[in-house]
Amino acid sequence: MTTAADERPIFSITLRPHRSLSRRGFWLVMGLFCGLLMIPGVLFYTIGAWPVIGFMGLDILLLAGAFRLNNLAAERAQEIRLTRSELTVRETSRSGGARETTFNPYWVRLEVVRREDIGIVRMAFTSHGVRVDIGRFLPLPEREPVATALTNALAEARAG
DSSP, X not given: OOOHHHHSOSEEEEEOOOOOOOHHHHHHHHHHXXXXXXXXXXXXXXXXXXXXXXXXXXXXXXXXXXXXXXXXXXXXXXXXEEOSSOXXXXXXXXXXXXXXXXXXXXXXXXXXXXETTTEEEEEEEEETTEEEEEOTTXXXXXXXXXXXXXXXXXXXXXXX
């Protein structure tokens, strides 16, 4: 039998990939890139090598496409919610689909793989053959505080 105290969140966090470039920054970078490509573009045009300008246009499209893919990847998220009775990890993909995995906090284990030179390289919840990776998209310096917070929250949930 679960009580209201069992369902109250002990810990809740939403992890999202960090993106430092705003929309305005994107247009600034693209404008700067196009402006810099105009210099050799005009030079090639004046010496009669005008087809090179088309390849420079492809460079611009490739850069814009790379930024677009990067922004699409930023739309994913991982929500972790811990109560005394369950640990829920909800992963939302960039397409809007979601996958939810629920663990018993008494049986789940937080696996943390560290390398001496760089820190945490992988975190995952595991229980009864089920594994869910946590924060794969997080920068390395942000993984340590998340691992510490998750470890403390699991200890609190188990303490009852």
